[in-house]
Amino acid sequence: MGSFSAWHWLIVLVVVLLFFGKGKIPELMGDLAHGIRAFKKGVEDEKDDTSLS
Structure with a gap:
């Protein structure tokens, strides 16, 4: 192994x-690259939404 x-x-x-x-x-x-970029953008948007609260 x-x-x-x-x-x-x-x-x-x-x-x-x-x-x-x-x-x-x-x-x-x-x-795959498009999916990774979309995931990163979603994570950044999530962070922005939670920081405004």
Whole structure:
């Protein structure tokens, strides 16, 4: 149960590319980034609302 070698990561990368395809990964990363930004904005709005009380 040690750390993964470079070969393990290469195999994982190949499987991910085969599963999602080359064009789908950037789209997924963009959606993930959009979700993170929306979450951060929601947290900031929540802080602003509670500080006004």
